[in-house]
Amino acid sequence: MAAKTSIDFCVCVQTRSWESVYVVGNTVELGSWEAVNALPLMRRADDPDIWVGHADVTLNSELRYRYFTCHFLDPCKDSAVNTKEMIITRWEAIRQPRSILPHIESRQGVYSRKTPDTFGSYAGRTLINDGWLMSALQVEIRLKLHGEALKFYKARHQQRVYKIKVTPFDLRIKEVFNYDQQSDKTAASGGGGFHLPDWRALTLFSTSFGSIDAHDDDGDNEDTCDATVPLLPSYSSTELSVMSSSNPRFFDQKHTGHVFTNNSDYFVFRTQSVAVEFLAFRFELFLESSGQPQINGHTNGNAANGSDSSGASGSAIANGSHGSNGSHSSNGSNGSHSSNAGERVAIGYLLPSSMNDTFGKSIAPLFSKSQLPIGQITVDYLFIKPLLVEAPKHSMRVSYHKHWKKRGTIEIGHRGMGNSYSKFAAVRENTIHSLNSAARNGADFVEFDVQLTKDKIPVIFHDFHVSVSVAKRSTSYLNLSQPDWKGAAENVSNPIEQHVLAVKDLKLYQLHLLHLSHLKEKEKDSPPVLGVESKTSEVTGEDDETLEHRPFPTLKQALTQVDPNVGFNVEIKYPMLQKDGTWECEHYWERNEYIDIILAEVLNYAADRRIVFSSFDPDICTLVHLKQNIYPVLFLCLGATTRYIPFLDQRSNTPATAVLFAASSSILGVNFNSEDLLRDANPVKTANTFGLVSFVWGDDLDNKANIEYFKKELGVDGIIYDRIGEECARQNVFTVEREAKNALFKLRSRSPSVGSSHGSAADVAGALNVQSLVFPDFGGNNHP
Secondary structure (H helix, E strand, O other): OOOEEEEEEEEEOOOOOOOEEEEEEOOHHHOOOOHHHOEEOEEEOOEEEEEEEEEEEEOOOOEEEEEEEEEEEOOOOOOOOOOOEEEEEEEEOOOOOEEEOHHHHOEOOEEEOOOOEEOOEEOOEEOEEEOOOOOOOOEEEEEEEEOOOEEEOOHHHHOOEEEEEEEEEEOOOOEEEEOOOOOOOOHHHOOOOOEEEEEHHHOOOOOOOOOOOHHHHHHHHHOHHHHOOOOOOOEOOOEEEEOOOOOOOOEEOOOOOEEEOOOOOEEEEEEEEOOHHHEEEEEEEEEEEOOOOEEOOEEOOOOOOOOOOOOOOOHHHHOOOOOOOOOOOOOOOOOOOOOOOOOEEEEEEEOHHHOOOOEEEEEEEEEOOOOOEEEEEEEEEEEEOOOOOOOOOOOOOOOOOOOOOOOOOEEEEEOOOOOOOOOOOOOOOOOHHHHHHHHHOOOOEEEEEEEEOOOOOEEEOOOOEEEEEEEOOOEEEEOOOOOOHHHOEEEEEOOEEEEEEEHHHOOHHHHHHOOEEEEOOOOOOOOOOOOOOOOEEEOOOOOOOOHHHOOOOEHHHHHHHOOOOOEEEEEEOOOOEEOOOOEOOOOOOOHHHHHHHHHHHHHHHOOOOOEEEEEOOHHHHHHHHHHOOOOOEEEEOOOOOOOOOOEOOHHHOOHHHHHHHHHHHOOOEEEEEHHHHHHOOHHHHHHHHOOOEEEEEOHHHHOHHHHHHHHHHHOOOEEEEOOOOOOOOOOOHHHHHHHHHHHHHHHHHOOOOOOOOOOOHHHHHHHOOOOOOOOOOOOOOOOO
């Protein structure tokens, strides 16, 4: 039996007062990679940025571990039970975890580092990921302000510059947990510190005429959860991403919010809750200045996005003292009141009843200090639920969320061997045969489109609609002049009609059974739509075709029947609203259910296959990223296209905004439209500065010269094109890498001499004509 080794852990990491630090690893003492069973560390008294811990492990092999930060939320379902849900904030996500050899590196049974570890940095690399939705109760809420989000009824209110702050609160609890303040009230419980000075009902209107008095809601104390304020909140702090700024990453809000300008700024607020049915939001408007009027939604001055210079706290309003006698003139009254910069001038509430779906738009009225309506704020909301279908449990053992080795350009077969319905291709697109043909031609990845059938089966097909051939019922007439008129019915005609149906409205067996045609362009002079097109060409194959040649293969079939050496770029189809006011497909699936079904299929059947997800819908990218911690996500950018109808969502309007979205969301990168990059290649450089991966797709890649330009001059990480390997023979880079490594090991085994000049990695690579032995790798069990 192995002797125990005492391991001392020590890490340097900046945390907020309510956050804790844990270490997780490959032993029972460290939780066996399960975050909820990890070892908690303690903040060192002499240095708040140093966290230490101790574990006795029995291990004769390598000890692997990672650090992560977290906080705890309480759903407050039962006041008698102190329930805590762990919410991972950040974690070390370098593919290879930290490692030590306790039985070798320890001294007299003790292992201790002389210097603290640096959170997120080791082995010459730095990579920190946000947490994913780990708990069944954990829901992330995104609130987006953009366009004409602020509307005021009077001109003088429109001429002011406002800062906006968003604060969540639990409708069951009278007090608001204030993340702006620091307290050690709950530090002993492992949940961090919170301050509870803000009384929600009294925040703004305590001294105004007809306001709610503190005694008016005493009846609320009958509520069990309201009678005793829980030690932990049910929601997390609210962070802000200003996607209209040069740094779109999320950060903590300032006490008086941040300047928002109509038709210029794009704000995204995020928070998490474990009691989402009781979650509401308070919108507070603070006056930045009254001397910079907004003209057509823009200020004459430089209203800094995501930053402000005002240090005012607005405490007079927070304390309910708007004048010596408790009365005041409101912004919505006679205008005699002079508002000062930093003063809170309006408030609005977004209640659960205003958000009756997981995705939508809501309008909250804004009230002045005298409780008169002065305007409204329009908010886009998105509720991201955890993965609730049966799938392998996520752990912290490995993640490929942000993992990509920069070694050459990965070449990807578009829909397998290419678009076959509107272009020339030797085989039908998006079939098992097409995907395997691309693999045989040396594709590193194959790209294909996935959507759900009516019976909720993920299938591979590009368009949202198909044309169904339907024979009209035979019309007949009876010749009553004939003696045997009962048998004299004569068929007149049996015409065929074409009906356009959505794939989502047909079950899998119907897609295989019905006679289907593809929809091409409606009019040659009008731009095509990415998901809906019009002239017909055959989709349904011949009766004697084998299954691998037939359309509508399932995602499971692709995962289990296509060459495992080829990676999958899985484009998740989801309809978007276009600038012409039409949806690509109406009345579609609820986003969370839709993504859960597709993710479960991949997680259950992908095995070791390399997987990259992508979507044109930025919110779908966010859902895929937050629901799992294994596979990376790319944002497909339509951009400033002249070939297709653009989307209304401004995040997809230009490659520059696409980069900002990807950086804000911490996804792997952007899949650019070649049409954009041929006009201006700077977005690739910007993506590189954010550490993002760049792919490229588009009709321009039918031109071999453009492919060479993107590979050799721009150096993009991946390129998607038709008819891969038909003109120039190539070999899958992952196969080359594996063969090179095997050859190297064999050569070393035959060359025991240390001083031998034979068998070097360079010799092997040169013999195999390999530019590099290291390529991007994803996948599962065969990677440590």
